[in-house]
Amino acid sequence: MSTKLHDMTLHVLLTDSGDALLWGLQDGRDVPGDKFRKLLFAWHEPSCYGTTLELQQAGELAVTVLPPEMVLPFFAEPNFMDVLRWEGGNEAVKRLLDIAPVLYREAQAGRYVPSYRAFRNGKLQWTWETGSESLGELDWDTLKIGEELSGLHAAFSAAVSAKHYADEAAVADLQRDYPALFRGAQAGGTSADAPFTEEEWLVALGWKPDTAPFRPALQLLEPDEEQYDWQLRLVLQDKSDGTALIPIRLAADGQASGTWPSDWSPYIRERSPGWAARLAASLPGENSGGELFAEPLSDEAAWRFLTTDSRELLSDGWNVMLPGWWEAASKRKPRLRAKITSEAGGRGQSLFGLNALVDFDWRIAVGDADLSEAEFAELLSRKQRLIRIRGEWVYLDPALLEQIRRLMESICPEEGLSLQDVLQLHLLSVGDSGKPPAQGSISAEDPEDEEERIKMEVELNKHLLALLRQLGQPSELKELPVPAGLRAELRGYQREGFTWLSYLRKFGLGACLADDMGLGKTVQFITYLLHHRAESEYPALLVCPTSVLGNWQKELARFAPELKVMLHYGKGRLSGEALAAVLKETDVVITSYATALLDQETLQEIQWSSLCLDEAQNIKNAQNKQSAAVRSLQARHRIALTGTPIENRLSELWSIYDFLNPGYLGNQRGFQHRFANPIEKHHDEERTAQLQKLVKPFMLRRKKKDPAIQLDLPDKQEMKVYINLTAEQGALYEQTVKDLLERMKELEGIERKGAILAALTKLKQLCDHPVLLTKEAALSEEETLLSEERRESFITRSAKLERLVAMVDELRDEGDSCLIFTQYVGMGRMLADVLQAQRGEPVLYLNGSTPKAERDKMIDTFQSADGTGPGIFILSLKAGGVGLNLTAANHVFHFDRWWNPAVENQATDRAYRMGQKRNVQVHKFISLGTLEEKIDEMLESKMSLSENVISTSESWITELSNEELRDLFALRQEW
Secondary structure, three states: OEEEEOOEEEEEEEOOOOOEEEEEEEOOEEOOHHHHHHHHOOOOHHHOOOOOOEEEEEOOEEEEEEOHHHHHHHHHOOOOOOOOOEOOOOHHHHHHHHHHHHHHHHHHHOOEEEOHHHHHOOOOOEEEOOOOHHHHOOOHHHHOOHHHHHHHHHHHHHHHHHHHHOOHHHHHHHHHHOHHHHHHHHOOOHHHHOOOOHHHHHHHHOOOOOOOOEEEEEEEEOOOOOOOOEEEEEEEEEOOOOOOEEEEEEEOOOOEEOOOOHHHHHHHHHHHHHHHHHHHHHOHHHEEOOEEOOOOEOHHHHHHHHHHHHHHHHHOOOEEEOOOOHHHHHHOOOEEEEEEOOOOOOOOOOOOOOOOEEOEEEEEEEOOEEEEHHHHHHHHHHOOOEEEEOOEEEEOOHHHHHHHHHHHHHOOOOOOEEHHHHHHHHHHHOOOOOOOOOEOOOOOOOHHHHHHOOEEEEEOOHHHHHHHHHHHOHHHOOOOOOOOOOOOOOOHHHHHHHHHHHHHHHOOOOEEEOOOOOOOHHHHHHHHHHHHOOOOOOOEEEEEOHHHHHHHHHHHHHHOOOOOEEEOOOOOOOOHHHHHHHHOOOOEEEEEHHHHHHOHHHHHOOEEOOEEEEOHHHHOOOOOHHHHHHHOOEEOOEEEEOOOOOOOOHHHHHHHHHHHOOOOOOOHHHHHHHHHHHHHHHOOHHHHHHHHHHHHHHEEOOOOOOOOOOOOOOOEEEEEEEEOOOHHHHHHHHHHHHHHHHHHOOOOHHHHHHHHHHHHHHHHHHHHOOHHHHOOOOOOHHHHHHOHHHHHHHHHOOHHHHHHHHHHHHHHHOOOOEEEEEOOHHHHHHHHHHHHHHHOOOOEEEOOOOOHHHHHHHHHHHOOOOOOOOOEEEEEHHHHOOOOOOOOOOEEEEOOOOOOHHHHHHHHOOOOOOOOOOOEEEEEEEEOOOHHHHHHHHHHHHOOHHHHOOOOOHHHHHHOOHHHHHHHHOOOOOO
16 A cells, blocks of 8 residues: 655555554655654654654565554544645555544444454454444445455454553453453453354343343253153243243254244244354263253263353353252251250259260251251262252262261260360350351361361250350359358349359359459459358369469458468478368468469369469460469369450460360460461451350450449549650660661671660660669669759659659649559669658558568558558559559559550559549650650550450560661651
C-alpha cells in the first residue's frame, strides 16, 4: 500500500499480528528511518512523538513499527505536519483510511464481541459485531481487504484491550460478569475441542441473550419403586414454565428424537449435534449403543456424576439437575457419638476427678438416621457410597467411614471414657451454631494431625448435664449453710463462691477462684476450710508468696479462730515424725513457694485434704523448679486463688490449669499449637471462644463492677500525670540511646539482647532520677534533713520527683494518705528520705528485703484504727503489689510504669478494695517523649489482656531491628 506524501511516498504493511510497518521513499530512495519517524509522528502524543516506536531492519530497509493498539486511532485521525500533504493515493492506502475510522468508533462505542476463533486457541481477543449499522455502510467487496483481514482483527482487538486495560475497574467487571471467558483464555487452548457454534458460545458466555424457548439440561434420576437404577437423561426445560421438562433421546451423531413443540425444532436441529459432541467429550463412558445415556448408571457412576462430572459440566456451561436431597446430603458427614449410659454420675455411681471413667455406648449418625454399632458394621460391609437408609439417601465417604472404624476400635466401651474427655467433647460441641462439633480429645500428642481427625460428639445423660450446667452457672447451685465458726458476714457472691468451691470438691475437680482483688477470695477460702475441716485425716495446705504469710495468719485468726493453723516457714521447721504428729492436730498448714521447693520431699509424703495456691500466677512458668515442686504435691482437691490468671501469655493459664486438673488442656506443646499460637499471633476468634468454653467451668471470676456484686465501693479515679524531663535528664537520655545504637552495629546474639535490656533499665531509671544512672552518692538522711537548699537542688534534678513532692504536700495537708509504688529499690529509698525530710513525718518503706515481722508491723501501723498512723507508704511494686490490705490510703501513685496493666491494677487494689470508705485517686506518672510514654501507649492497647488473652512482654524488645529500636527508644524531639 502506498501514496504520495508531498514529495515522499508512504508505504504501509499490516502484519497478521496487527502491527503496521511504515517506511517512505523520496526521489526513489528510502527515507532514513529516524528522519521518517520524526516527520510522520511529530504530533503523535501516544508514541511520545515517535520516540517510543521501534525501528526494525528489513534487509537494507529500516521500517517504523506502529504497535497494534495505535494502528486504528492513528489512521482514524491522521495528524501530519503541515509540510506533509497527501497528493491522491492508491486504493490500498485508501482502504485503510476508510476502514480505520469506522472500526475505531466501534471499539470506542463498545460494539465488539469476544473472538471465538481466538478463544478456541486459548487466547482472549476481540472482534467487531458483524451486524453493526456503521459497518453495514462499508462496501466490503469493493474494498477487497481479504489479505489485510487478520491484521485488522488484531489491530481492532488491541484497540479494545487498550480501552479495557486503561481502566482496572472495567477489567474487574469483565472478569466478574464473564468468568468463563477468562478461564478459557487461561486454559492454553483446551477449549478448542468444544464444538459450539459461535452463536452458542456467545450465549453460553452470557454475552448474547439466548433466543431459544428452552434450555437444555442434564437430569440425574434416582432409583425408586418403579425404576431400580440410576438414570441420566437429557431434558429441555421450558423457559416460560421451569417445571415443564421434556426428555429427548440423543444419538451419538447428534440426531435428536422425542416430542416437543414444533417451534422448538429449528433450534434443536441446529444445536443437537453440538450437544452430542460436547457430551461425548465430557462423558465418554455414557455413550452406549449409538445413543447417549441409553443404559442405566451403576452406583459408582452415579456417585462419580454427583461428585465430579456434574461440577465439570456446570463449568462448561451446562445446566445440571441433581436430586433435591443431594446438596444437603453432600455436606452432611457421618458423626460418631458416645452416648453416656443413664446411670453414669448418678447417686448410685461415684465420680471423682477428671480421670474417673463413665460407661457409654456407640451411636453413629448417618444423615438423620441414628445407628447402633451393629447397624453401622452391617453398613460398612455393603461398601456402597450412595445408600438409602430409612427412606433417606445418604452419601458415604469411604475415608471418613474408615476413620470412624479406627476411632471406635481405639476406644473400648467396656473400659469407658474419662470424665475429662466427656467434658471436653461436650463443652466444645455446644453453642457453635452450625459449626461442626468438637474433635476427639484435645490432649493428642500430635497436634499437627488434629484437623484430619473425624469429629466425635458426646451425648450426656441427665446427671452429667446437670453437673455441667451447675459448673457453668454457680448461681444455680443450692447454697451451703455458712459454717458456725466463721466470724464474718458473707456477701451473696461470697456464699456463692464458697458453695462453688465445695461443689467442685465433691467431684474431685480443681477450681480457680479468680475474683478481682478486694472481693474477698481469702474469706471464701477460709469458709471452705471450715466446712471441710473434718473430711480428711490430714490438714489443708496453703502455699503463698512470702510477703503475705503474715497476712494469711492474721486473716485466719480473725475469720476462723477455731481453725488450728501451723506456719511451716523459716528456721526450725518440722519434718518426719515430728511433723506428722503435729499435723494430726492441725487444720491448715501455711507455707511459702520457696519453702515448698526446699521441703518438696517432706510435703510430698502427705495426702493433703486440699492444696491451695494463693497468687497462683507464681507458678505461671511451668518449667521452673518451684512450679514443678508444687505440682508434685498430693491432695484430694486443688484450688488456685488469683486475680490475674493471665499476666502476659496464655501459657500461664495452661500452667495454672495443669496444676488444677492435670492433662485437661492437653500437654504444653499441643496447647501452644491449638490455642496459644492462633490466639496470640492471629487473634483467632473461634479458638478464643473454644478456650473460653473449656476454661469457664473451672474458673469463677467476678469483677468489682459486675452489677450482681453490688459492692457499693466508692469511685476510683485514674489520671495520668505527664511530666517533661529536665535538661540534665534529656541530655543523659539521648546519650544513652546514642551509645546503645552505636553498640548495636557490633553486637549479636545474647550480647545484643543483654545490652538492649540493660539500656532499657537505664532509660526507665533515668526518667525517675539522674542519680540512679550516674551512681553518684545520694543525700544521706542527715544531710537531707539539715540542708533545705541541698534537698531542693536534689529534688529539682528530677521533674517527676519535684511533681510528686508537690502533690504529696497537698494531699497530706488535706489529711489524705497515699501509697507510692516504684520498681526500683534505690528510688524507693530516695523517696522515703526526701519525703520524710520534706514533710517532717514518718514515711514507711517496704521492699523485698523487709523482714516479715517488720513488714507486718508496717501494715498494722499504716492501717491503725484510730487513724494516727503514717500517711505515706512507699512500696516496691513486686513486694507490695499483692496480698496486702492498705485501705487507709485514698491516693495511689505509680512513680514509674510497669509493662503489665494487671500488675499495676493489683497494686492499686491494695487501697481500692472492700473496707475502703473514700474515693480513691490513682496517679500514673509518665515522662513525655520518652520510652515511658511509648510504654503507656502499649499498655492502653493491652488493657483487655485477661478477657481476650492477647499478650506482650519485655523480651520482645530484644528482637527488634536497629531501626525499630531507634523508633522505640529515641526521645521525641518535640519534648
